[in-house]
Amino acid sequence: MSSLLIKNGTILTMDPSQTVVNGDIYIEDGIIMEIPSSKTDADQVIDASGNLVLPGFVQVHVHLNQTLFRGLADDMDVVDWLKKRIWPLEQAHSLSSVYASARLSILELLRSGTTTVVTLETMNHTEAVFQAAEEMGIRAVCGNAIMDRWEAGTEMKGENTDLALAKSLDLLDRFHGKSNNRIQYAFCPRGTRNATDDLWQEVGRIARENNARIHTHAAENKAQTDLLSEYGGSEVLYLDKMGVLGENLILAHAIWLSEEEHDLIASTGTHVAHCPSANLKLASGFAPIPIMLEKGINVAVGADGAPCNNNLDAFLEMRLAALIHKPLFGPKCMPAQKVLEMITLGGARAAGLEQDIGSIEVGKKADLILLNQAVPHAYPLLGSDPASRVVYEHQSRDVDTVIIDGNVILQNGHLVGMDEEDILVQSELERTKLLERLAEPIKSEMLL
Numbered sequence: 001m002s003s004l005l006i007k008n009g010t011i012l013t014m015d016p017s018q019t020v021v022n023g024d025i026y027i028e029d030g031i032i033m034e035i036p037s038s039k040t041d042a043d044q045v046i047d048a049s050g051n052l053v054l055p056g057f058v059q060v061h062v063h064l065n066q067t068l069f070r071g072l073a074d075d076m077d078v079v080d081w082l083k084k085r086i087w088p089l090e091q092a093h094s095l096s097s098v099y100a101s102a103r104l105s106i107l108e109l110l111r112s113g114t115t116t117v118v119t120l121e122t123m124n125h126t127e128a129v130f131q132a133a134e135e136m137g138i139r140a141v142c143g144n145a146i147m148d149r150w151e152a153g154t155e156m157k158g159e160n161t162d163l164a165l166a167k168s169l170d171l172l173d174r175f176h177g178k179s180n181n182r183i184q185y186a187f188c189p190r191g192t193r194n195a196t197d198d199l200w201q202e203v204g205r206i207a208r209e210n211n212a213r214i215h216t217h218a219a220e221n222k223a224q225t226d227l228l229s230e231y232g233g234s235e236v237l238y239l240d241k242m243g244v245l246g247e248n249l250i251l252a253h254a255i256w257l258s259e260e261e262h263d264l265i266a267s268t269g270t271h272v273a274h275c276p277s278a279n280l281k282l283a284s285g286f287a288p289i290p291i292m293l294e295k296g297i298n299v300a301v302g303a304d305g306a307p308c309n310n311n312l313d314a315f316l317e318m319r320l321a322a323l324i325h326k327p328l329f330g331p332k333c334m335p336a337q338k339v340l341e342m343i344t345l346g347g348a349r350a351a352g353l354e355q356d357i358g359s360i361e362v363g364k365k366a367d368l369i370l371l372n373q374a375v376p377h378a379y380p381l382l383g384s385d386p387a388s389r390v391v392y393e394h395q396s397r398d399v400d401t402v403i404i405d406g407n408v409i410l411q412n413g414h415l416v417g418m419d420e421e422d423i424l425v426q427s428e429l430e431r432t433k434l435l436e437r438l439a440e441p442i443k444s445e446m447l448l
Helices: 064-069 078-091 095-111 126-136 161-175 197-209 222-231 235-242 259-268 276-281 289-294 314-323 336-342 345-351 386-392 420-437 440-445
Strands: 003-012 020-028 031-034 044-047 051-055 057-062 114-120 139-143 183-189 213-218 249-253 271-274 299-301 368-372 399-404 407-411
Touching: 003 368, 003 386, 051 386, 057 095, 057 249, 057 271, 057 299, 057 314, 057 345, 064 078, 064 095, 064 126, 064 420, 078 222, 078 440, 095 114, 095 126, 095 407, 095 420, 114 183, 114 213, 114 345, 114 399, 126 139, 126 161, 126 183, 139 161, 139 213, 161 183, 161 197, 183 197, 197 213, 197 235, 213 235, 235 259, 259 289, 271 289, 271 345, 276 314, 289 299, 299 314, 299 336, 299 345, 314 336, 314 386, 336 345, 336 386
Parallel strands: 003 044, 003 051, 057 114, 114 139, 139 183, 183 213, 213 249, 249 271, 271 299
Antiparallel strands: 003 020, 020 031, 051 368, 368 399, 399 407
C-alpha cells in the first residue's frame, strides 16, 4: 500500500456543492481517502501551501499524431488544409513518427494540467499512441480513425470495411482496460463523410457490447456539412438513423446543427466536444454552446490538433470558451465556474469516467493538479473567486504538480523520471524523416 498526503492547499473540489476546502487530501493506492484529512504523515508528502489544488483537466477531442505537423498548415481553408496538408502528412507517418508525436503531445498536455485525453488518431500505427500513453502515465481513451469511404474533394481515402473494423477490434483487444483501466479504446469513425452505413451500424453495436466510447467529427464546417445531403441529410439526424446517438458518443465541434438536432443530442445523452481555438483558426464558426447548455447537453472541451490550433493548452481553451460567446449571448452566459466544470466533470462524463475522476471526492481516483498562485498575473488574490482565476488569469506555466492515479507525474513543472529533452529532440528528428517521405508535388508545394 502506498500513500500520499497533499497538505495546506486551497482545494477546488468540483463536487456537486462546488466546495472549496483549505486543507489536506490523503490518498492510498491512487484513491482519495480523506478530504479534508487529519492525517499527519504518508509515504510521500507534498506541501501545497500557496497552491490551488484542482481535478486534472479532461480534454475530449485531440489528435496526438498531428502534433508533429505543428505550423505546417496555417491560415488555410479547411478543404485545402485536409487535402494538401493533413491527409498527405498522416499518410507519411511511420510507427516511430506517431510515437514521437504522441510523446510530444502528452508532454505538452501534462505540463498544462491535462490528466485525461480522448483522442482520434490516424488510420495506422495507433499502437504507438497507446505505448506513449502507457509509458508517460496519462489517462487516455484513444482510437484509430476508421474510414471506409472516400471523402470527395479531400483525397481522403478509406479502406475495406472489414479491414477497418478488424484493426479497431485488434486494438480494443490489446489495449482496452490496460494499466489499471487508465488506458481505454474508443471507436473513431472519422466522420459521416468517411464511413458507410454498414460501418456506422457495426461500430454502434460493437461499442455497446464492449462498453466503449464512440468519438467522431460532426458539423464542423458549413460547406462540408451541406454536402451531406447525398448521404442522408444533416449529420446528427444521420447518426440517429444509424443508431449511434447515445451516452457513449462524443461529437467533436457540432457547430452547424439545427434545433431538432440539438434536441436529439440532449434527449439521447450524446456529448459535445467544444474546440474554440480550432474553430476560430479554421474559420469553421461558433458552436452555440450556451444554447446547448440550456438544453441540458453535456459539453466538454478539446484543443483538437496542433495543425489547426498550434497548441494543446487547456487554459487557452477555457479562456476562449468563456469569452467568445459573450458578445452574442451576454456577459453571464458562460460563467467561469461552468467553464471549469466543462473541462473537469464535463470531460469525465463524456469519457464515461465520471465515477472515477472529474472532481476531488472520497472514493475517486487521485487525478489532481497543483497551480502556483504566486504569479503576477493572478494577483491580488484577496476577494477574487478561485474558479475565475483559473479560467481568466492562470496559464499553463503555473502548473507545478500533476498527479494521476496517485502517482506524481510532473513536479516543479517538469516530468518525473523522463527525459523531456529527448522527447523534443526525437520529435524534430522524426519530423525531418516524415517530411522526406512526402510525395514530391506536396513537398514542392510546402516549399521544402
